[in-house]
Amino acid sequence: MLIERIITKRAAWITKQQRQFAKYAPTLPAAEYVAGEGYRYLGRQYRLKLIEVSDVELVRLWRGRLEVYTCDSNNRHQIEKLVQRWYRERAALVYQERYRVCLRLVAPYGIEDRGGFELRTMSKRWGSCTKAGKILLNPLLLSAPKDCIDYVLIHELCHTLIHNHSPDFYRLLESIVPDWKTRRDSLNMRIELRAMSPN
Numbered sequence: 001m002l003i004e005r006i007i008t009k010r011a012a013w014i015t016k017q018q019r020q021f022a023k024y025a026p027t028l029p030a031a032e033y034v035a036g037e038g039y040r041y042l043g044r045q046y047r048l049k050l051i052e053v054s055d056v057e058l059v060r061l062w063r064g065r066l067e068v069y070t071c072d073s074n075n076r077h078q079i080e081k082l083v084q085r086w087y088r089e090r091a092a093l094v095y096q097e098r099y100r101v102c103l104r105l106v107a108p109y110g111i112e113d114r115g116g117f118e119l120r121t122m123s124k125r126w127g128s129c130t131k132a133g134k135i136l137l138n139p140l141l142l143s144a145p146k147d148c149i150d151y152v153l154i155h156e157l158c159h160t161l162i163h164n165h166s167p168d169f170y171r172l173l174e175s176i177v178p179d180w181k182t183r184r185d186s187l188n189m190r191i192e193l194r195a196m197s198p199n
Contacts (some may be wrong), residue, residue, distance in 0.1 A: 035081040039066050042094070042190060043127035043145030050079065059086035086138075088119055090140040095119075095153070098146060102153040106176055114160050117153075126187065127152040129159035144191045 002082055029130050031037060031190055037048045046066040050073040058069045059082050068079055095117060114133030122128065128136040135156040154177050162169040184196060 006107045025050050029113050031080070031083070039083070040143035041066070041090070042142065043148075043191075044048060046049050048083075057082055059083060083151060087142055091119055091137070091140065091142045094146075095137055095149070098149050098153055102150055102157060105150075106154060106157045109161070109172060109176060111157050117156075119166075127156045129156040131163065133160040135160075148183050148187040148191070151177055151180055155180070169176075 031039075033047055033048070035050050037049060039046050041061060043096065046064060047059060049067045051069045052068055052071070052073040053069050054071060056069055057071060057078075060067050060069075066083070068077060070082060072078060099117055100197040103111075106112075106181055115135075117135040117137050119139050120128070120136040122136070126138050126141045126144075127140055130136065135153070137152070137156075144152075155173060158173050158176070159170060162172060
């Protein structure tokens with residue numbers, strides 16, 4: 001049987017991959033948007049605090065809390081909209097800053113901006129690169145520290161030059177980010193993807 005021969009031949013690799021994935025943080029269930037729930041921002045944990053007001057709706061980080069000012073603190077749908085909008089707005093700003101930094105790092109390797117980046121909610125990925133060179137970034141990557149965000153950005157920028165995960169790709173990545181494995185493992189083991197509504 002062809003399939004059995006393939007599985008037997010690749011058994012060690014399959015076992016290694018299973019062990020690697022077992023280390024990864026699990027996907028969290030969808031947020032409930034209730035007071036006290038935890039949210040990450042740039043690697044730090046913040047607790048959700050709901051503040052009912054009559055005249056303004058906004059989200060801010062303040063003294064270890066993610067504060068949501070809303071007209072109805074029981075309206076979870078509205079709180080979800082406010083939190084997700086805040087994450088997307090913050091992600092756009094932080095990723096733009098990090099994108100400029102990463103472009104300077106990759107420029108000596110012949111990598112340049114080929115279309116910028118776009119925010120895209122993804123259930124299984126932090127980032128991706130289209131064949132046209134557009135980089136897609138998960139807004140929830142904002143949960144990770146900046147060095148992990150930079151790793152994802154540089155990984156995807158390398159794909160604008162090499163569109164696969166060949167040894168050449170990893171040599172390029174390692175020449176730009178020598179500690180990429182440490183950053184990748186830190187990201188995948190400490191930062192959980194959380195189910196979000198699609199954009």
